[in-house]
Amino acid sequence: MIDLLVALMKGIPATLTVTAGAFAVGAFAAVPLVLMRRSHSPLLKIPARIYIDVVRGIPPIVWLFIIFFGLGSGLLVLSSYQAAIIGMGLVSTAYLAEIYRGGFLSVSKEQGEASNALGMTRVDTLRYVLAPQVLRVSVAPMATFMVSLLKDTTVASTIGVRDVMMYVSQHAQGGGGSFAPFIFAALLYIALSIPVAVLARVMDERLRARGAR
Numbered sequence: 001m002i003d004l005l006v007a008l009m010k011g012i013p014a015t016l017t018v019t020a021g022a023f024a025v026g027a028f029a030a031v032p033l034v035l036m037r038r039s040h041s042p043l044l045k046i047p048a049r050i051y052i053d054v055v056r057g058i059p060p061i062v063w064l065f066i067i068f069f070g071l072g073s074g075l076l077v078l079s080s081y082q083a084a085i086i087g088m089g090l091v092s093t094a095y096l097a098e099i100y101r102g103g104f105l106s107v108s109k110e111q112g113e114a115s116n117a118l119g120m121t122r123v124d125t126l127r128y129v130l131a132p133q134v135l136r137v138s139v140a141p142m143a144t145f146m147v148s149l150l151k152d153t154t155v156a157s158t159i160g161v162r163d164v165m166m167y168v169s170q171h172a173q174g175g176g177g178s179f180a181p182f183i184f185a186a187l188l189y190i191a192l193s194i195p196v197a198v199l200a201r202v203m204d205e206r207l208r209a210r211g212a213r
Contacts, residue, residue: 004181007171008188011164014081015192018153018161021085023146026092033093034100048097055094061155063087068159080160088153092145099141103134136204143200147193164188 036048055063068083078086107130115125157166168185 007167011167014163018084019150022088022092025089026096029093030096033097052094060091084156084161099138103138106137107133139204
């Protein structure tokens, strides 16, 4: 029992690294993507929509295989961790762009029109008027997605990332196929998800309080 817990703990850093890295990639890359998605220009809007639909329509494990065994086998040398972060980051970008878009849709068009009437530039309107409101609305769905991303990173073990799932599989095989390691892994993933939910709740309350002032 102690050996199993120690083994699972060894995989936590890799699991959190891939999750945090992929989420960070998605959080930043989704910003220009959602702006393209909201653009009136077909040259920007159509490619963004195609990217979102295609990426969301393909399982994450397929993207990991394409990046690690495809791109990683050519001139571009990628470690399993790098490939996992990039692959899951591509997926995060598509999902978070849709979350951001939902946040923009929740903001009334009149606010943008009022900003233009006041002489504010589009950049200032986005930065000072729209972005804070979109962020406030998007916190909860972003936290939900991050919990989902944490669970989805289990596929990273298929390309050699020594995460929790990798150690669980090794321990299960060494124990003759026992299901106990998977039960402990499930409990561990629940424990890892709780801080994300708590942090999201605190951020949501603070943003709502700030917006109410």
